[in-house]
Amino acid sequence: MMDKKQAVEIRGALDKLTIQRFKSLRRNLRILKQDKNAMIGFLVIVVIVLVAIFAPWLAPYDYSEQHISSSFRGPTSTYWLGTDEFGRDLLSRIIWGTRPALIVGVLSIIVAIGIGVPIGILAGYKLGWIDRTVTWAVDIMLSFSPLLFGLMIIIALGPGTSNLAFAIGLANVAQFIRLSRGPTMALRDNDFIRAARALGASDLRILFSHMLPNVIGPIIIMGTLSMAGAIRTEASLSFLGYGIQPPLPSWGNLIRQGVEQILQSRWMALFSGLALTVTVLAFNMVGDSLRDMLDPRELLTKARGKLDAF
């Protein structure tokens, strides 16, 4: 059993390590470069982002350009991935589909961080009834699955890109409250916070100019990690018909179209799903290494190691 003194010591070492951890973001990025999986994932993400930016120039046709005479083609030299019922080029539609995926992904994470982090640091800093209420609210939010929560918000707000981003963002808020609350609690008794308090800084000032810069690093990293989930949720909602609305292409609604016309052409569902899977995989490959880097259990082992060295 661990006695009280030891527990205090471990906590002190942990706090120090946590702070060091937040400061050494750049060193962590260097470690990341040596990780082969993370590098492959990162390169794929860069390619996808470039494809999204340069979609109008990269896509051989416009996403809504119809070639009625050549509907339901398989892959040919004119249409590399084939065509749909209206003879629209599938490759062009998949290329344009990178945009809603990334836009909704990024926006939803911004919404989740923007709502979740202020609440999280407030709860972690103030503790007491605010913290209890927030913890309870987090428990409630975790009783919804993100997809069903997003679906509920979409039913209430109606479909569309910004509503979709807002819905998925709200569904992920709980996770970011948790993420920012923990480190804030570890930091709140640190000297620099106490000094700020002693100098008469207001709570708002302490939270936003002292606390936030110290906890935001790992949160942004976790944000990129949540991109995989957000992109998948976007595709799922679009697949169900409540996300991005046709004729605007998104990987989710392309898969839906592919399933509806699966007897005429198998290529549509196959290739759109592949694009979705590769993107999610790339984000997960980067996320895996990031998660290892930020693993609190690893922190604890190191803290114990330091104590042994005393």
Added chain:
Amino acid sequence: MKVSYIVKRIISAVVIMLAVATIIFFCLRVLPGDPAIVILGDSASEEALKVIRSQLGADRPIWIQYFDYIGKLLVGDLGVSMITKQPAGMQIWNMFPYTLNLAISSMIIGVLIGIPIGIWTAIRKNTLFDYVGRVFALVGFSFPAFYLGVLLLMIFSIELGLFPIIHQIRTGSISEHLYKLCLPALSIGLIEASFITRLTRSCMLEVLNEDYVRTAFAKGLKPNRVYFIHALKNVMIPVITAVGFYTGTILAGAVLTETVFNRPGLGKLLIGAINTRDYTLVQACLVTFSFIIVVVNLIVDLSYSLFDPRVKYE
């Protein structure tokens, strides 16, 4: 001690459930559109609309509607479907076995594939087997279950013709149920297997470093006994927790999978209700989904002591 802990957990679960029901109620009330117009159509006369509104209770203040809804919910009444006029609870009860079968069979597939692969990849760390297992875990983890469903449908139903394309259940015989469960359960189960593989592997690697594992080996016990008796027991706790929390994902996945396979179930009922704007039924479905998640989490919490006698309830 233990009983009081269980009671406390059950009370907190009930409170959470009520809060969830409240969120669902108010979220669906901000909806634009009048339920009376949904039922009668745009051309209905004002008098007819009034009659319907008072029948639905939609002309009362929202607070009274809310307390009415919560009161009924507490006795298990989920309201009456606006379209079919049947009790929503009955419709959900009729569809529930389909989704339950799907969730349980995919969980069985996930556990049967995931745990052995997770253990073996951990034992044979850095061998070819481990590498293949890890690739399976990473790819599976990123694979959207509904896309896997589409691929299974393409391969087994369209190319090979072994399974139907539309998984509607007609006769209701056990063999038909099992036959039409194969592909949907596989599509969720394989994804869950990859998730469990990842988790089991990382927990197992941690446990294998523990002193009691070294002691067990030093005593001269057979490796399989150490791995499957000593180590596995300690791996089970995080795995059970994760499988429990994963239930939510499975249920949400069921909405997608049932759509892909055209299979009856809670998810298909929810989507149908959204499309027909049957908001009472939508509300009832969402409440049911959350209820299942809360109950499963409660069971997971309470089952810890079965696997770990060190867990003491306070």
